[in-house]
Amino acid sequence: PDDAVLDDISHRRYNPLRGSWVLVSPHRTKRPWQGQQEAASKIELPQYDASCYLCPGNKRAQGDANPNYDSTFVFVNDYSAVKEQQADFKSPDQDGSLASRLLKAESTTGKCYVITFSPSHNITLADMPPSSILPVIETWTKIYTSHLDPHSPLCQSAKPTTLPPSSPAALNGNLVETPQQQYRYMQIFENKGQAMGCSNPHPHGQIWTTTSLPEEPHLEAQNLSTYHREQGGAHLLEDYAALESSKGERTVFENASFWAGCPWWGTWPFEIMVVAKRHKRALVDFSAREKEDLAETIGEVTRRYDNLFETSFPYSMGIHQAPLSGSAEEIETSHFHMHFYPPLLRSATVRKFLVGYEMMAEPQRDITPEQAAKRLRECGGELYRRRL
Amino acid sequence: PDDAVLDDISHRRYNPLRGSWVLVSPHRTKRPWQGQQEAASKIELPQYDASCYLCPGNKRAQGDANPNYDSTFVFVNDYSAVKEQQADFKSPDQDGSLASRLLKAESTTGKCYVITFSPSHNITLADMPPSSILPVIETWTKIYTSHLDPHSPLCQSAKPTTLPPSSPAALNGNLVETPQQQYRYMQIFENKGQAMGCSNPHPHGQIWTTTSLPEEPHLEAQNLSTYHREQGGAHLLEDYAALESSKGERTVFENASFWAGCPWWGTWPFEIMVVAKRHKRALVDFSAREKEDLAETIGEVTRRYDNLFETSFPYSMGIHQAPLSGSAEEIETSHFHMHFYPPLLRSATVRKFLVGYEMMAEPQRDITPEQAAKRLRECGGELYRRRL
Ligand SMILES: O=P(O)(O)O[C@H]1O[C@H](CO)[C@@H](O)[C@H](O)[C@H]1O
Ligand SMILES: O=P(O)(O)O[C@H]1O[C@H](CO)[C@@H](O)[C@H](O)[C@H]1O
Numbered sequence: 001p002d003d004a005v006l007d008d009i010s011h012r013r014y015n016p017l018r019g020s021w022v023l024v025s026p027h028r029t030k031r032p033w034q035g036q037q038e039a040a041s042k043i044e045l046p047q048y049d050a051s052c053y054l055c056p057g058n059k060r061a062q063g064d065a066n067p068n069y070d071s072t073f074v075f076v077n078d079y080s081a082v083k084e085q086q087a088d089f090k091s092p093d094q095d096g097s098l099a100s101r102l103l104k105a106e107s108t109t110g111k112c113y114v115i116t117f118s119p120s121h122n123i124t125l126a127d128m129p130p131s132s133i134l135p136v137i138e139t140w141t142k143i144y145t146s147h148l149d150p151h152s153p154l155c156q157s158a159k160p161t162t163l164p165p166s167s168p169a170a171l172n173g174n175l176v177e178t179p180q181q182q183y184r185y186m187q188i189f190e191n192k193g194q195a196m197g198c199s200n201p202h203p204h205g206q207i208w209t210t211t212s213l214p215e216e217p218h219l220e221a222q223n224l225s226t227y228h229r230e231q232g233g234a235h236l237l238e239d240y241a242a243l244e245s246s247k248g249e250r251t252v253f254e255n256a257s258f259w260a261g262c263p264w265w266g267t268w269p270f271e272i273m274v275v276a277k278r279h280k281r282a283l284v285d286f287s288a289r290e291k292e293d294l295a296e297t298i299g300e301v302t303r304r305y306d307n308l309f310e311t312s313f314p315y316s317m318g319i320h321q322a323p324l325s326g327s328a329e330e331i332e333t334s335h336f337h338m339h340f341y342p343p344l345l346r347s348a349t350v351r352k353f354l355v356g357y358e359m360m361a362e363p364q365r366d367i368t369p370e371q372a373a374k375r376l377r378e379c380g381g382e383l384y385r386r387r388l
Numbered sequence: 389p390d391d392a393v394l395d396d397i398s399h400r401r402y403n404p405l406r407g408s409w410v411l412v413s414p415h416r417t418k419r420p421w422q423g424q425q426e427a428a429s430k431i432e433l434p435q436y437d438a439s440c441y442l443c444p445g446n447k448r449a450q451g452d453a454n455p456n457y458d459s460t461f462v463f464v465n466d467y468s469a470v471k472e473q474q475a476d477f478k479s480p481d482q483d484g485s486l487a488s489r490l491l492k493a494e495s496t497t498g499k500c501y502v503i504t505f506s507p508s509h510n511i512t513l514a515d516m517p518p519s520s521i522l523p524v525i526e527t528w529t530k531i532y533t534s535h536l537d538p539h540s541p542l543c544q545s546a547k548p549t550t551l552p553p554s555s556p557a558a559l560n561g562n563l564v565e566t567p568q569q570q571y572r573y574m575q576i577f578e579n580k581g582q583a584m585g586c587s588n589p590h591p592h593g594q595i596w597t598t599t600s601l602p603e604e605p606h607l608e609a610q611n612l613s614t615y616h617r618e619q620g621g622a623h624l625l626e627d628y629a630a631l632e633s634s635k636g637e638r639t640v641f642e643n644a645s646f647w648a649g650c651p652w653w654g655t656w657p658f659e660i661m662v663v664a665k666r667h668k669r670a671l672v673d674f675s676a677r678e679k680e681d682l683a684e685t686i687g688e689v690t691r692r693y694d695n696l697f698e699t700s701f702p703y704s705m706g707i708h709q710a711p712l713s714g715s716a717e718e719i720e721t722s723h724f725h726m727h728f729y730p731p732l733l734r735s736a737t738v739r740k741f742l743v744g745y746e747m748m749a750e751p752q753r754d755i756t757p758e759q760a761a762k763r764l765r766e767c768g769g770e771l772y773r774r775r776l
Contacts, residue, residue, distance in 0.1 A: 190744065191743045217749065359729050
């Protein structure tokens, strides 16, 4: 193809989802590495750990005990970054003073949940068959639904497939209560591995819900609506998934409902984006079949990651979808996708640092997305730990 | 003050330099930490290391030998991320096809230099008196000058204080050659410590020069010019330094020419910004006195960092100033400042991870800038290693 030369030369690629550029330096992979090495992950963990605050039956920091759950379990984070109730803060008047211009703040309230993916302490999404990942997707969907603005057009979709909002039964009968106010956005994510700031190997993710629309989803929402307006009603990510699926060189895995691959504009060496092939605004828009396809895709991505360097591959993963409340345009042009940002570059112990130049100037990557996708495509099949 | 409540509640603060928000969760510092610990830095290094490619007289990767330099030494990075010459790439026509919209790339050329700060292998900026930091500032200034667009209004300033552009004598008589083309931007930075991806403890920084204006300085340039236009010719960072200097609670150190403190909108726990108090577009605008004040400020910041946790404190640091070439407005509204982004949070071994939520949604910090500034203000004085 015309762009084969991009395998060898320094260039920038454009990210239309964020409206930003990334610097690509393919020849730089030849650099020797004498810097910090990550600790290789210990894979010899017990199935149950009496000191783990996520294992079934155990006590947590504030003294609550976990039930004997059998798939997922959700509770409010004992060290939440945002809370439902706090002292009032009124932003100072915009009186034209220097302070009102340069020292701006606004209060933010919200809720932080933890969600375990399995009662087993020593497995990860990569170990789980799609049938065990499905309950995680169902739980995400239920929490999302129970926090939706009742006036959102998404509530139409929500009804047929899930229990009514805030029904305790919808949430494993436990610790998700009716939110005290209408929140603006819900961020579902997972930090996996010590290299990604995760302090407990028990498979779990987090869900932070806030009164504000955070920076990243806000930026994406703006670019998605602009594209939709400018391209006569087309959806950026629907177009993108179709284009990538037809080209193939950045595809890692796909099924009828999802494309998973290394995006043209990815920053992390083995970054993967999972995109709904058809325009779906949020989890509530998926049919039972689409949820199965999503479970399969998450399994394929995480298993390939582990196979790549034969290690429990660290990453941060998150879901971008429609806000809980917002304008009709914002909700209608949202498009469900997931980002996987893994730090490893060359082996289980050598990572990519996004530091000096990347922080001060522009994100920079060495290996190209095409090279990364080829390697991830080729390491499918059974999980390496099972083959040993 | 009215905003004392911000010590206890979750809130967002606005960064007018980037036009973005950061989430602040002060109460979250109470969270126990069971995750990854950084290796404490070894401070017992020799003054000269025969295997170091930066020590005077030693051979480098491509076989060149370093001269017996006595303050700074500059050479072209043996593993440059951008190069002056490479194969051509013409961006595909903007023909309205999906690929032309969604797979955009552009070629980038440039030059990457390494600059050592001292011939001694075992010291850092924190160990150096202002009189030894001054030659680093002079060398930065000369490299910047030698790459300036001859039509830039900055060349007027450059002449009286520095040697003519590209004179070899201006650059320690060594490896900076006349650039092969006019570059757009020069990023001066330092990665210090293994936690920041630095693979050699010999004190050194980097300088990357590119045909493109990178994302971060581009964003800042836009916000600086907008402020200048909207506020009747005022400069955002001049206003900001004056405001902070008068309030004091975020100040770490200041002298006649610079304010150094934890910015209102900082993301990293102990992030510091150094701002020229008067409007200065770039290094070439500084008088001899101002360069001495800058050397003093860099010494004060790096020494306080080391004193804080009695460790060689890791950070990425960088200079933002006027582009090498650009529109008159862009150059005239540029304002010299430095960012210090250090990862440590609680001790020499416990860092802050900007991971899941921060990557997917919005930067998040625990300790407030006011709390951080107070601690850094109080740990001035002699370097802890000398007091031991
Ligand atoms: O150039 P170095 O020091 O080998 O490499 C370091 O700094 C670069 C510029 O910030 C980064 O791209 C690398 O990831 C980092 O390891
Ligand atoms: O909430 P945790 O798992 O204790 O903490 C981890 O994830 C958070 C959300 O991405 C980050 O703010 C923390 O820095 C990280 O250590």
